[in-house]
Amino acid sequence: MLASDRLGGPSALTARAVAAGTLLGRVDLLAAGSRSGEKAEAGRRIQGVDAVLLVNHSDAFPPSTENLAWLIQGMAGDYRWILAVHDAFGADLIPRVGGLLEISPVTQVNAILAPDVCTRPVYAGQAVARVILKKFPALLTVRPTAFAPAATIHALAPVLEVSLPAAVVSGRHQGYRSSPNQRPDLSEAAVIVAGGQGLESAHSFAAVEALADQLGGAVGATRGAVDAGLASSDLQIGQTGQIVAPDLYIGLGISGAIQHLAGIKDAGIIVAINHDPNAPLHAVADYSLVADLFDAAPRLGEAILARKKGR
């Protein structure tokens, strides 16, 4: 199990993938990439982690996908399954390991039914494929939203340092550009307010952001809103954006294209607010309100705040 990475540091998604890994067998957690020591410290506290394997990078073995794939293929003989979260780190690395081992990975696994059987969504979530694993070590990336995170415990798993091979030709990391977004992360937020092309008439995402801030939630967007320049691409939810699973998702001015719906199916409660009664999002929403979002969203924010005060 590969520890996940967020902008070169530990990621909370690791605990979700560990939960998937413990369905298969004993889990060793590989803490690699930049700030691997921090990833190891966080990982050794996750329930179900047997041992943490620490990669101490140096100039002789810098953190890169190419180096890590080379390292993992050398360790692969000791394992029956090699897993990672399906995020920008794992989805980059696991297929490269697959190229080296000549095994096709199974990506975006959303359920593990048996040691050699899992499922994954296809066609933007319009169908589910049941896959039987034939070659081992099997290479899997798991959808973090499909697995509840393993608990954090007091007992500490041992940390063992991994011996490293010679480095290979790699892309050179030049730095991260973190998103200016100060709100909670889409992947972890309990509440998400998302906007679609219904916001285009206002030429701004202000109505979405205001409601998100009132609820302490994250801001999300449809591909249409991103393409229209209303929101940055890292806020995109859907088949080719982020897959989210908040307790509450509120869609403002979102029609509900198949590709967007693929990203919100695991949400606890879905709310649609759209003046168009025929918008497909109404059909999958738990609560749908046919109304002008520019009028309804601020009033909803106020009504919710009033209820909180009244409690």
Added chain:
Amino acid sequence: MKVLVALKEVGDPAVAVHVAAGDESVQREGVGGVINPFDEIALEAAIGLKEQGLVAEVVAVSVGPLVWEGSLRTALAMGADRAILLRTDSVLEPLQVAKALAACAIREAVGLILLGRQGVDHDWGVTGPMTAGILGWPQATCVSRFGLVRGYGEVVREVDGGGQLLRLPLPAVVSCDLGLNTPRYASLPNIMKARSKPLEIRVLPQSADPSWEILYYGPPVQRSSGRRVASVEELAEQLDQAGVLP
């Protein structure tokens, strides 16, 4: 330098697909094929590099059935110089596609492979990095900015929470994300011209040593449809009762 652009054909993603429980295949009646949207972005990037005088030739390649010739003709009309169809009538797993692309890249002595970050049909998202692994070339996936600067690829990758800046020694494999560019439409004169551009068809040898098998496709778990609320106040009350308010 030559650039290889890998393209696959997918059913029109705007058209819904239907699947019955236990089906062996997904039914897509009357759905025409289009170039996978992400691969179209890769093609546009390659054509742009050629227009800037940074690459000499753009070669489009597909690994698929004979009917994909149509998508390759479209690629030629958009601006690829020539096309290669590595023909197979079997449904291949990504490893076979990646091996075929890697072999093609070596034979054509290309300095760069561009392709989409994922096919929008099966959503594997693995062909680019698998091909890079087979070749031992550096890679960048989900790239939203790309330039060739003094013999290096300068890229920005889309990662959770922002972007990663990478400098890639060439040859390299780059998988393209949305935001990199807006693909052009093929003009009528260019569609006519594409008819006389070279399109080579080679038969891909059969291979069978599957990593996995797809047992069947089933319908996704459906959410039960909810209820209409009449007012903002009713909505707030319902959400409060559901216990999802922060």
